[in-house]
Amino acid sequence: MLEIIRGFYLWSVLRTFLIVNCQRASSGSTVCNLCTLPDVKTNSSAIYTYLNENPRIPLYANRSVDQKYQNHIKGDCFGSKTEGNFTRAWWSISLPGLATIYKVNLLFRANITRHSGYYVFISESEVGVDNLSSLTPVYHEENSYPPEQSIIQFPAGKQGQHLYIFLNKTKPPIIDLCEVEIWGFLNHTSCTGNGTNFTEGIYNSYIPWNNVTLVCYQRSIQISNISSCSHLNKTCDIRLTEPDNITFRCSDCPDAPFNSSTTDLDTSTAQRYYFIGDNITYRCNSNHSLVSGNLTRNCLGNGTWSGQQPVCRNCPDPMYNSSTTDLDTSTRKQYYFSGENITYKCKSSHSLVSGNLNRICLGNGSWSGKQPVCRNCPDALYNSSTTDLDISTRKQYYFIGDNITYKCKSNHSLVSGNLTRTCLDNGSWDRKQPVCRNCPDAPYNSSTTDLDISTRKQYYFSGDNITYTCKSNHSLVSGNLTRTCLDNGSWDGKQPVCRSCTDSPYNSNTTDSDTAAVQHYVVDKTITLTCKRNHRLVSGNLTRVCLENGLWSGKEPVCKICTCPCQRLASQNFIKDPIVLKKRIKELKKILVVNRSKLSASIRKKTSSRDDRMSSKGIGMVLGVGVITFVLLTIVCSDLLMFLKRRPQK
Known part of the structure; x- marks a missing residue:
């Protein structure tokens, strides 16, 4: 029994091998659209019917193999039902016998996208729709908006007799399938009469509705007359500007990559x-x-x-600096191959500081080692306006270990850096550039400040002092009157600032100054102003102080002439002339002199007699004392009553 099973397995393998190789050998023979053969059977899920047409047009499964596909409404297509509670739609075809299939061409309804997510299955034996999950699909449309046409090529040939198109999704699944073409041949018969050339039937296709998906089953796409998707793997979406024929093939292997430059x-x-x-x-x-x-x-x-x-x-010409390095001409070549050597040498007055003077071309096309770096130290930098180079150490080229010496110019001293430097291995000088300094003339404002001539010099060295004085009627408000030259060639402290105030502005027509006018006022000087006669201060300050910033405190005084309201001036006889006013005052003085002889006191002395009687004096005294006592008792009694009323009850 085991031998029978083994023999059957070997026969099935040999059968598949013979079929595949026979179809390759017969690629120059004819193929046909197997859907047009007699005894083809189609089947589907529930169908859609156009009820408004007379007569009604049911969209049966066999309408998708009648070679009509233009008019869905006129019944050129198969259509599954669109309403109801269902989750799947399907269409199937069964060929008269087992066939070798090379191409499946699917045309869906134009401008209607309702078939997204459909599967295509091919099997050698019939399978129930409920068992399609046991098969491996030859294609699955994953595009959310798929084109109206899909062309699937099977370059090695696909053995099968039954083809299923299956769609399941949560939304009502609808299949609008207008035409199906299955190109190939039955395994035991040839396409005669209605057959076509293999190349024409398999590789050439007509695209009636512009959009198409090209599919290579388990292979890579090779397109001859369309460039937009060449060398893509397995699938390619193409949008044409108008209906056209396209040619594409699926090869077993894609073009093998290589570097065309080498x-x-x-x-x-x-x-x-x-x-x-x-x-x-x-x-x-x-x-x-x-x-x-x-x-x-x-x-x-x-x-x-x-x-x-x-x-x-091949190794490229190795990099090197021709200004410092020479290539040994005995090793120079136009092309360098793996294992070949190249040799360099440093130029005269230069020495190798890094890299390699001998390098080998490696198998990866690169050179061993590193680019040689030859150096001589350049002229060391220094400031010739403050520093001199010791000519005994001056050279045209400086090699590793050479020294160079500087000295500061007259009236200058070293403030930083080094007067002796050494050429290092890396082609640079050790230490730092020497910096010699003398302090420049310290800046000051000659209009307000004088330089003490006893401290004035042509050159100022570190530690030298310089002294200033403020000009007459000026005072120091910031900075320093004595400054010292520092090691870094700058002055300590800050530039002295002397200040004075100019004459305080005021309106001489309305205001007088109580201070003698001068050209400059020292800081803290106070001036006093007064308003002219018959004027009064309306804004500003009559006393002002000279500040450190050279300005006056407060604001300029504004004095205005004293005036009375216009209505009062019109109703009063004011004397405006001063001479008339003086005469009027003298007249008033004469009129207002008091005549004491006519006073009431003087008249009573003349008309009344003196009463020196004791009785009159006693009565007057008693009456006076009695009145005073009565008044005092009245006041005391009233206060006592108020006190008793306010006294708290026990």
């Missing part, structure tokens, strides 16, 4: 399509050699190439 493809092995077993050959460009990969590769059964991409190399 490698050439042997044209005798170049093909548009590569199938299992095909070889491709490369060769390295002139002056290049293979450093990795393979110059011959074979198209394998899994659609890939054997070996690895060939890598050819």
Whole structure:
């Protein structure tokens, strides 16, 4: 029994091998649209019917194999039902016998996208719709807005007798399938009469509705007359401007990549399509050699190439600095191959500080070691206006270890850096550039400040002092009157600032100054102003102080003449002339003199007699004392009563 099973398995493998190789051998023979053969059976889920047409038009499953696809409403297409509680729609076809299928062409309803997510299954034996999940789909449309046409090629041929188109989703699944073409041939018969050339039937396709998805089953797309999707893997969406014929093939292996700048493809092995077993050959460009990969590769059964991409190399001219380094001419070549050497040497007065003078071309196309770096120290920088170079150490070229010496100019001293420096291995000088300094003339404002001539010099060295004085009627408000030259060639402290105030502004027509006018007023000087006669202060200040900033405190005084309201002036007889006013005052003085002889006191003395009687004096005294006592008692009694009323009850 085991031997029978083993024999059956070997026969099935041999059968598949013979079928595949026979179809390749017969690629020049004819193929046909198997959907047009007699005894083809179609089936579907519930169908849609146009009820408004007379007569009614049911969209049966066989309408998608009648070679009519333009008018959905007129019944050129199959259509599944659109209303109801269902979650799947399907369409199937069964061929008269087992066939080798090379292409499936699916045309859906134009301008209507309701078939997103559909699956295509091909099986050798009939399978119930509920069991389609046990099969592996040959295609699954994953585009949310799929085109109206899909063309699926099977370059190795697909064995099958039954094809299913299945759609399941939460929304009502609807299939509008206008035409199905299955191109190939039955395994035991040939396409006669209605057959067509293999190339014409399989590789060429007509696109009536502009949008199409091209699919290569388990292979790569090769397109001959469309450039927009060349060399893409398995699928390609194309949008045409108008209906057209396209040609595309699926090869077993894609074009094998190679670097055309270093490698050439042997044209005798170049093909548009590569199938299992095909070889491709490369060769390295002139002056290049293979450093990795393979110059011959074979198209394998899994659609890939054997070996690895060939890598050819020649080492480029190695980099070096021709201003400091020379290339040994005995090792110079136009092309450098793996293992070859190149030699350099440092120029005269230069020495190697890094890198390698001998390098080898490696297999990866690069050079061993590092670029040689030769150096001589450049002229060391210094400021010739303050520093001199010791001519005994001056040279045209400075080598590693050479010293150079400087000295500060007359009236200058070293404030930083070094007067002796050494040429280092890296082509630079050690330490720092010498800096010699003398302090420049310290700035000051000669209009307000004088320089003490006893401290004035042509050059100022570190530690020298300079002294200033403020001009007459000026005073120091900031900075320093004595400054010292520092080691860094600058002065300590700050520039002295002397200030004075100019004459305080005021309106001499309305205001007088009580202070003698001078050209400058020292800081803190106070001036006093007064308003003129018959004027009064309306704003500003009559006393002002000279501040450190050279300005006066307060604001300029504003005095205005005293005036009375206009109505009062019109109703009063005011004397405006001062001479008249003086005469009027004298007259008033005469009129207002008091005549004492006419006073009432003087008259009573003349008309009344003196009463010196004791009785009159006693009565007057008693009456006076009695009245005073009565008044006092009245006041005391009233206060006592108020006190008793306010006294708290026990």
